[in-house]
Amino acid sequence: MSIEKTWSGINEQQDGDLSSLLQTARLSKLSSHNPLQKIRKNLLINMIWGVAICILYVFIILYFQIWQVQAAIAFVLIFSLWALYTSYLNYTKLKTTISPAVPVLEELKRHHQSITGWMHTQQRVALFIYPVSAAGGFMLGGVLGSGKPVAAFMNNPAMLIILLITIIILVPACYYMAKWMFNIGFGKHLNALQQNINDMEEEK
Amino acid sequence: MSEAAFLEQVRQNQGIIYKLVALYANDAEEKKDLYQEVLLQAWKGWPAFRNDAKFSTWLYRICLNTIFTQKRKKHRIDYKDSLENISPAVQNSSVQKEDAVRLQQAIRQLSETDRAIISMNLDGYETGEIAAILGISNNHVSVKLHRIKQQLANLLTQ
Numbered sequence: 246m247s248i249e250k251t252w253s254g255i256n257e258q259q260d261g262d263l264s265s266l267l268q269t270a271r272l273s274k275l276s277s278h279n280p281l282q283k284i285r286k287n288l289l290i291n292m293i294w295g296v297a298i299c300i301l302y303v304f305i306i307l308y309f310q311i312w313q314v315q316a317a318i319a320f321v322l323i324f325s326l327w328a329l330y331t332s333y334l335n336y337t338k339l340k341t342t343i344s345p346a347v348p349v350l351e352e353l354k355r356h357h358q359s360i361t362g363w364m365h366t367q368q369r370v371a372l373f374i375y376p377v378s379a380a381g382g383f384m385l386g387g388v389l390g391s392g393k394p395v396a397a398f399m400n401n402p403a404m405l406i407i408l409l410i411t412i413i414i415l416v417p418a419c420y421y422m423a424k425w426m427f428n429i430g431f432g433k434h435l436n437a438l439q440q441n442i443n444d445m446e447e448e449k
Numbered sequence: 450m451s452e453a454a455f456l457e458q459v460r461q462n463q464g465i466i467y468k469l470v471a472l473y474a475n476d477a478e479e480k481k482d483l484y485q486e487v488l489l490q491a492w493k494g495w496p497a498f499r500n501d502a503k504f505s506t507w508l509y510r511i512c513l514n515t516i517f518t519q520k521r522k523k524h525r526i527d528y529k530d531s532l533e534n535i536s537p538a539v540q541n542s543s544v545q546k547e548d549a550v551r552l553q554q555a556i557r558q559l560s561e562t563d564r565a566i567i568s569m570n571l572d573g574y575e576t577g578e579i580a581a582i583l584g585i586s587n588n589h590v591s592v593k594l595h596r597i598k599q600q601l602a603n604l605l606t607q
Contacts, residue, residue: 251548252571275489343490343514348584352514444562
């Protein structure tokens, strides 16, 4: 068989699924399933939640007049605002359309970098926020549960040990849980992107 | 440039989308998703399309960039059972149909990058054009092409 002839024969074929999409009414209803589009949507949801959580932090700071809790929550609030700001920057910078002017290799690298960049930002935010957040929550819970002031409550060495254990267990657990969930969502896709990048870059 | 003009251009070149999607989709559902995504990305990029460029080359880039960056199922389908679903359009003589199925089956066994290179080569693109579309060197394309053709010949004689 002639490969070229067979190939050009396929070229002249029509496909019902594709033909049905080529109508003016259908075009405006299409929505993108591009992974970067999903990340952009996630960033928007994160920002909405971020604003709601920051409002909650402000409420806690104003409502609970315990300076240790206020200090911890204020610290978390600052990082949350920073995370919110970086999310906003990523959201505005993230280009979800495919550029026809850019070569495939460059586009693959841009996608790979955008996804891993988002993952690293999430991980950095998690590492900074989780310990302070856990400490603030622990103190607030202790004060509300025991009815004692923080100083009296934390005076007990056992409480300090429990707090340390809580942070030591919770922070890596949350960090690895986030990493695991990210791998479930994007791990295979990232590997496929990397494999194609390597394949194109390897010049033997 | 109007939506109707865009659709007319795509209609005239839909063989490009059809063939490329058929080489990468793992099932009928994925094929539809890829069609939609290619069409949407082409529509979004349409305002930037300049008439001095060839629409088919422009669409080829959109297709490859979209397919390569789209999340796809990892497993490869058993072609003998499901090619009919992927390529319902192959309806010519039984010999032509069989050849088309064999060729697509063989190309699908290549790596994803190799599939793109051989399809562009079979569509008449020069080594330099393929290199520019993929963003790799001419030499790399030549070396790969030589190897792909040998691999394809082996697969087709099996």
